[in-house]
Amino acid sequence: MPDLVPLDLCLARALGGIAPVAPVLIEPALACGHVLAADIVVPRDLPAVSEALRAGVAVAALDLVGASPGAPVAIGAGGARFRVRPGAALPPGTDAVLPEDGMDGPPDLPEAIRPPSPGEGVRRAGHDARKGDPILHAGARLGPRHAFIATLAGIEAVAVRRPRVRVAMPDPARGGFVEATLARLGGLIVRAGAAELEVRPAAGDTARLALAPAETGWLGHDGGALVLELPPRFDALAAALWALGLPAMAALAGARPLTETRPLARKIASAVGMSEVVLLAQEGGGWMPQPAGLVTLAGLAAARAFAIIPPQSEGLPAGAPLAAHPLDLPFA
Numbered sequence: 001m002p003d004l005v006p007l008d009l010c011l012a013r014a015l016g017g018i019a020p021v022a023p024v025l026i027e028p029a030l031a032c033g034h035v036l037a038a039d040i041v042v043p044r045d046l047p048a049v050s051e052a053l054r055a056g057v058a059v060a061a062l063d064l065v066g067a068s069p070g071a072p073v074a075i076g077a078g079g080a081r082f083r084v085r086p087g088a089a090l091p092p093g094t095d096a097v098l099p100e101d102g103m104d105g106p107p108d109l110p111e112a113i114r115p116p117s118p119g120e121g122v123r124r125a126g127h128d129a130r131k132g133d134p135i136l137h138a139g140a141r142l143g144p145r146h147a148f149i150a151t152l153a154g155i156e157a158v159a160v161r162r163p164r165v166r167v168a169m170p171d172p173a174r175g176g177f178v179e180a181t182l183a184r185l186g187g188l189i190v191r192a193g194a195a196e197l198e199v200r201p202a203a204g205d206t207a208r209l210a211l212a213p214a215e216t217g218w219l220g221h222d223g224g225a226l227v228l229e230l231p232p233r234f235d236a237l238a239a240a241l242w243a244l245g246l247p248a249m250a251a252l253a254g255a256r257p258l259t260e261t262r263p264l265a266r267k268i269a270s271a272v273g274m275s276e277v278v279l280l281a282q283e284g285g286g287w288m289p290q291p292a293g294l295v296t297l298a299g300l301a302a303a304r305a306f307a308i309i310p311p312q313s314e315g316l317p318a319g320a321p322l323a324a325h326p327l328d329l330p331f332a
Contacts, residue, residue, distance in 0.1 A: 004210035006311055007275040011247055014219040014226060020254030023159040028147040034160035035253035035331060036142055040135040042153050045126035050090040054121045057103065057110065058082040058094035061118040072104055072111035090122060097121030129153065139255050141331040163252030165245065166222065168229045210311060211275045212293030214239035219248055226252070235295035239277040242306050246330055255331050259323040260305060262287045268322075270315040279303035280324050287322055303327060 023037030052058065057075055059082075067073040075098070082091045090097075096116040103110040135153065136146045142160065150158060208215050217240030218229040228245055230237045250257050265286040270276050276293040282304045290299045292309055305324035309315065316322060 003208070004215070004274070005207045007209060007211050007243055007308070008310075010207075010209055010219055011244070014221065014244075015247060015251045018226070018251045021161050021163050021252050023161055025157040025159055028142070028150040028155060028158055031142050031158050031160045032144055032147050034142055034162060035255040036136060036138050036140055037159040037161050037254065039137050040142075040146070040150055040155065040158055042129040042131055042133040042135060043155060044131050044153075046128040046153060047089075047123060047125055050095070050125050051123045052084040052086055052088045052090060052097045052121060053123055054097055054099055055085050056083070056097040056099040056121060058084045058090050059096055059098050059112070059116065060094055061096040061116050061120065064098070064112040064115045067112040067115045069104070069113045072113050073115075075103065075110050075112050095119060095122065141255065141329075161253045161255075163249055164225070165248055165252070166225050166227045168227055169232060209240075210273065211239060211243055211277070211308075212271075213277065213295060214243060217244055219244040234297070238295055238300070242277060242325070243275070243308055246325065250331070253331075257325055257330050260326055261321050261323045263319050264289060264316055264322055265318065267318045268292055268309060268315040270309040270313050272314055273311050275311050276309045278307050278309055280305045280307060280322070287324060289322075300327075 020037070026034075059075060064073050064075070082094060084090070084097060095118045097120065098112055098116050099121065102112060102114045102116065104113045105111045135149050136142060142158065207218065209217050211217065213233075214231055214236040216229075216231040217236060220227055220229070226248055228240070228248060230240050246257055249255075262282070263286045265283045265288045268278060268289045270278075270292045274293070277295060278292045279290040279295060279299050279302075280287040281290070281302045282288070287305070287307075290296075290303065292315070305326050307322055307324040
């Protein structure tokens with residue numbers, strides 16, 4: 001039986017010299033889930049010009065100072081009269097919208113019976129965002145909210161990275177299971193097509209990994225491509241995805257996995273010489289750990305995050321801070 005290879009050494013061999021993949025430009029709605037290769041910024045003031053927030057007549061507020069029911073002021077004195085609807089651009093020279101209840105007289109010759117304040121009924125140019133304001137920075141994962149903002153800002157395409165990792169399993173007939181796992185488990189692959197699925201038999205002579213419960217997982221190279229070898233059982237497969245797949249996707253996407261630090265609600269006992277995956281539920285403001293090196297379906301259902309205990313550690317005492325990776329959102 002080959003010697004166990006430390007997790008850090010396996011990752012160093014596989015990811016040493018790896019650079020993020022080249023970016024591609026796609027429209028924001030289709031880019032959701034991918035990691036940005038460049039900052040997204042507001043391309044122009046939003047709105048570009050002042051807009052009406054209500055229906056009425058666009059006026060210059062100072063022209064109507066002193067207007068009252070007893071002393072109405074003709075609208076348009078010293079300037080043209082403009083009727084607007086919500087969202088319409090304010091005509092030049094106007095800075096307020098007088099509603100119908102602020103006017104009297106016939107529709108074609110209305111008079112103001114109260115003075116509006118400058119800016120009343122108006123959303124000024126640049127109110128929503130200024131040119132150059134950041135929407136989301138490079139290295140972050142684009143979600144629906146920021147994609148929506150980018151679309152409203154008139155951004156037609158964003159630069160994202162779409163990494164590819166080949167997947168090998170002892171039984172390639174289980175390719176459907178692997179695809180479902182990659183697409184859902186822990187959010188590692190956040191959109192269909194974000195990983196190159198080339199499911200094939202795993203190499204029989206692969207070194208064993210000092211990682212519980214994924215001793216038969218591995219990350220290596222084949223013809224210049226990264227190959228992630230997954231064990232057949234779901235617990236080892238999940239551990240291999242978290243410990244090997246997440247760093248691989250982060251390196252190729254130019255991203256940094258998210259961490260969340262909380263104190264431990266109870267101690268963790270760990271075996272020296274092995275890296276061990278620990279599932280963590282949230283209890284109050286702390287992490288409630290499950291047994292190190294053990295992944296069960298019930299435990300996965302209850303967990304919110306995972307951590308990997310290094311091989312030189314015998315565990316951590318209750319109250320110790322522990323940085324963990326969120327299961328449902330591993331990237332920012």
